[in-house]
Amino acid sequence: MSDIITGRCNCGKYELTIPKPDKLGICHCIDCKRWSGSMHSSHLLMTASSVKITGPEPKTFQMKGDKGGTMTRAWCDGCGSGLWIRPEAIPNFLGVKAGLFDAFDIPNPTIELYTRNMCPWETTCATAKQFEGGMQAAPSA
Numbered sequence: 743m744s745d746i747i748t749g750r751c752n753c754g755k756y757e758l759t760i761p762k763p764d765k766l767g768i769c770h771c772i773d774c775k776r777w778s779g780s781m782h783s784s785h786l787l788m789t790a791s792s793v794k795i796t797g798p799e800p801k802t803f804q805m806k807g808d809k810g811g812t813m814t815r816a817w818c819d820g821c822g823s824g825l826w827i828r829p830e831a832i833p834n835f836l837g838v839k840a841g842l843f844d845a846f847d848i849p850n851p852t853i854e855l856y857t858r859n860m861c862p863w864e865t866t867c868a869t870a871k872q873f874e875g876g877m878q879a880a881p882s883a
């Protein structure tokens with residue numbers, strides 16, 4: 743077993759190498775849903791400097807989060823796979839798309855954000871701490 747794991751986008755233009763992760767965040771915010779084209783986005787919560795990415799500088803898109811901070815999202819322009827998300831307000835942090843890696847290498851979810859946006863048929867993860875909104879914004883969590 744290695745302490746380093748490797749993932750890639752669908753076309754292989756980008757390969758990501760990271761230390762074996764122990765934190766997985768599930769985000770149900772509207773922006774993440776649209777970004778992923780799915781019901782949530784799953785992010786390995788990483789120290790940015792520990793993440794190695796091969797390939798050209800990826801395409802990015804910036805949006806304001808609901809607390810006004812800028813969120814940068816990157817994806818592969820060859821195949822459309824999401825690569826990472828970076829809240830500009832948090833230094834040296836990178837949310838790396840968990841689905842790029844083998845399922846074995848992915849920890850159980852540790853945190854789940856914006857549960858208020860979940861569809862009625864979705865259930866929360868038993869292993870995760872839930873927040874109705876963003877992490878600092880969780881007034882009633």
Ligand SMILES: [Zn+2]
Pocket residue numbers: 751752753754755756818819820821822823
């Ligand atoms: Zn690709």
Ligand SMILES: [Zn+2]
Pocket residue numbers: 769770771772773774775783
């Ligand atoms: Zn989100």
